[in-house]
Amino acid sequence: MKSRPMMMAAPKRVYVDLDDVICDTGIDLLALLEQHFGRHVDLEDVTSWDLGVSLGLDQQELRQFMHYAHEPKVLQQHRSRPGAVEQLSRWSDVGVEVWIVTGRPTQTFAATRSWLQDRKVAHTRLIFADKYGNYGGLQEMTDGVEAMPMEQIAGLGFDLAVEDSAAVAGVLHDELEIPVALMDQPWNRQMEDAGRLRRCMTWEEVDQMCGDLFSGQMEP
Numbered sequence: 001m002k003s004r005p006m007m008m009a010a011p012k013r014v015y016v017d018l019d020d021v022i023c024d025t026g027i028d029l030l031a032l033l034e035q036h037f038g039r040h041v042d043l044e045d046v047t048s049w050d051l052g053v054s055l056g057l058d059q060q061e062l063r064q065f066m067h068y069a070h071e072p073k074v075l076q077q078h079r080s081r082p083g084a085v086e087q088l089s090r091w092s093d094v095g096v097e098v099w100i101v102t103g104r105p106t107q108t109f110a111a112t113r114s115w116l117q118d119r120k121v122a123h124t125r126l127i128f129a130d131k132y133g134n135y136g137g138l139q140e141m142t143d144g145v146e147a148m149p150m151e152q153i154a155g156l157g158f159d160l161a162v163e164d165s166a167a168v169a170g171v172l173h174d175e176l177e178i179p180v181a182l183m184d185q186p187w188n189r190q191m192e193d194a195g196r197l198r199r200c201m202t203w204e205e206v207d208q209m210c211g212d213l214f215s216g217q218m219e220p
């Protein structure tokens with residue numbers, strides 16, 4: 001029988017980003033780009049978080065593009081990333097609270113929730129956070145869904161965050177002092193490991209990082 005090593009200690013509450021962490025979003029956006037703008041870009045060439053830069057879109061095109069990207073039928077298509085759903089189930093099984101913290105606009109709430117339900121993604125809560133300052137400090141409400149300001153994340157007691165945005169990972173690690181598993185993506189490669197921020201190539205490596213972090217092998 002093949003057995004997995006038991007996690008010696010586990011986090012109590014984890015922050016898990018959705019796009020390009022639980023689901024593959026980037027690859028679907030590139031297909032949309034080709035479909036609507038007739039432009040081909042390889043995922044490996046998306047080296048800037050700024051999609052205007054990476055995809056060569058002006059402001060008006062980018063607005064239109066993001067509108068397409070947030071349509072329910074597009075969101076519904078995203079595939080889960082290898083090992084993601086399994087790891088969240090394992091965490092839930094041992095009593096870890098999984099809080100999915102997304103930077104999507106709040107109007108995607110219904111489509112996001114049904115995606116998670118359809119795939120039986122184990123989670124305790126789904127939070128919409130103003131990760132990119134889109135709401136200018138205001139708690140934008142859409143259909144009763146609030147965008148949480150990032151400062152509020154600090155008070156939620158997360159033991160670990162799993163993110164792919166380098167900018168957000170920097171805020172979580174440096175300002176909010178939360179250990180971060182940075183999910184490797186072409187747009188975050190300039191970010192180096194530091195303190196309790198570690199690049200993870202796979203969900204298996206996130207699990208390994210947890211083992212190191214909670215058995216005291218990662219220095220604060």
Ligand SMILES: [Mg+2]
Binds near residue numbers: 021165
């Ligand atoms: Mg993301």
